[in-house]
Every structure is written in C-alpha cells, then in structure tokens.
Amino acid sequence: MQYYRRNLPHMQRDYTPHFITFCTKFRRILPDWARDIVLGCCVHDHDRRYRLRVAVVMPDHVHVILTPLTDESRRTLISLVELMKAIKGASAHAINRHAGNHGAIWQEESFDRVVRSSESLDAQIGYILENPVSSGLVRDWREYKWIWREPEENPYKP
Numbered sequence: 001m002q003y004y005r006r007n008l009p010h011m012q013r014d015y016t017p018h019f020i021t022f023c024t025k026f027r028r029i030l031p032d033w034a035r036d037i038v039l040g041c042c043v044h045d046h047d048r049r050y051r052l053r054v055a056v057v058m059p060d061h062v063h064v065i066l067t068p069l070t071d072e073s074r075r076t077l078i079s080l081v082e083l084m085k086a087i088k089g090a091s092a093h094a095i096n097r098h099a100g101n102h103g104a105i106w107q108e109e110s111f112d113r114v115v116r117s118s119e120s121l122d123a124q125i126g127y128i129l130e131n132p133v134s135s136g137l138v139r140d141w142r143e144y145k146w147i148w149r150e151p152e153e154n155p156y157k158p
Contacts, residue, residue: 019124022110023061034095035146041091054128057146063128084110
C-alpha cells in the first residue's frame with residue numbers, strides 16, 4: 001500500500017480498483033472533439049498499465065475506475081501518480097495541439113479512493129454510468145458518446 005499527500009490525501013492499495021475523478025482547470029467545458037481525445041487517452045493503456053473497468057468524460061470532469069497493473073520490467077506496481085500523469089498529460093497535449101493553444105487543461109490534483117468490496121465496485125460503476133443521465137445529458141447511459149465500460153466476461157467461454 002502506498003500513501004502520499006498533496007492538498008488531498010491519497011492512498012493506493014495493491015491489486016485493488018480505485019475510483020478516480022479529475023476536473024478541468026476552472027471547470028472549463030470540454031468541446032465534443034476534446035472529450036473524444038480524453039476518452040481515447042483513458043482507454044489507451046487498458047490491459048497494459050491498468051485494468052480499466054469504466055470511464056466517463058463529462059463536460060468538465062472525468063470519472064474512471066481502474067486497477068493498476070505491475071510493471072514487469074521494474075517488478076513494481078504502477079503508481080496512481082504515474083497513471084494519472086500519463087492520462088492527463090497525453091490528453092492535455094493532444095487537446096492543446098488540436099486547439100493551437102498551450103497551458104493547463106486539468107486541475108493539478110485528482111480525487112481518488114480505494115473501492116473496498118465487489119458490492120461497492122458495482123455501485124460505483126453504476127454511479128459512473130448514470131452520471132450523464134443524472135446530469136440531464138441523456139436519458140439512458142448507453143446514448144452517451146463519451147462512456148466506456150469494460151466488456152463483461154462471458155461465463156460460458158469454452
């Protein structure tokens with residue numbers, strides 16, 4: 001388990017899902033094309049550096065649930081700090097490049113918490129999926145373009 005503190009306390013538990021929220025700087029609204037970029041950056045390292053359970057890119061914030069994986073070359077668990085730096089950094093660079101701008105896209109810190117049980121994981125996934133609905137953006141989460149959910153495993157695989 002890793003613990004560190006900036007303005008907010010952060011705790012990373014090994015081989016455990018983490019619910020993470022990060023917001024745009026000054027709660028700036030992301031245009032549709034920028035939300036495409038952010039969702040792509042969230043999904044990019046799924047099954048390579050983390051197992052992504054679910055992600056939603058809202059107009060001014062992002063929710064993800066992911067489990068950090070092991071970096072085999074270093075034989076250590078990849079830290080949340082490193083993962084968030086990669087997702088936020090890559091998306092900010094791509095958004096700025098597309099817009100011809102420079103500067104911060106994201107607030108420096110993210111809010112994260114360990115998901116402690118399978119019931120809690122199911123509830124948190126449900127919360128993320130319903131976020132666009134509760135915000136009045138769509139009537140059903142399946143209609144929202146900037147959402148990704150890990151495909152459910154088929155229990156009847158041969």
